[in-house]
Amino acid sequence: MSTKRLELLARLIAWGRIAIGLTALATPVVVAAPWVGDEARRPAVRLFARTLGGRDLALGCGTLRALGRSDQEARAWVALAGVADVGDTLATLVAFAHLPKHIRWVVLGLTLGASAASFRVAASLDGAPDPDPADVA
Secondary structure, three states: OOOOHHHHHHHHHHHHHHHHHHHHOHHHHHHHHHHHHHHHHOHHHHHHHHHHHHHHHHHHHHHHHOOOOOHHHHHHHHHHHHHHHHHHHHHHHOOOOHHOOOOOOHHHHHHHHHHHHHHHHHHHHHOOOOOOOOOOO
């Protein structure tokens, strides 16, 4: 996959993370229901979904900002977002048998896919500081 496509993928994942974060903050039941079903309506679950929404919003915004600055900065943000997704994957696996049957495979696939895509993109970024345009002549 070309570098341009990988950067586009990173941007799409970041925008998706922002959308999920904003949705979780505004309507936490929508984001929590795939993981916990009807329990998503409980006040404590809505609170927890909102906190995760804040995490995703921050990671998405940070990733977009970093992608506009340098590969080195973007690599760290993209990789850290992947680490958050691995945490989501592990949490999903631990509770897998108790998740709503109609959607648990989708949730697992989304968390695995997001983490794999994030790590693939992070690995494609060279990690070296981008050259200063004034130095390139």
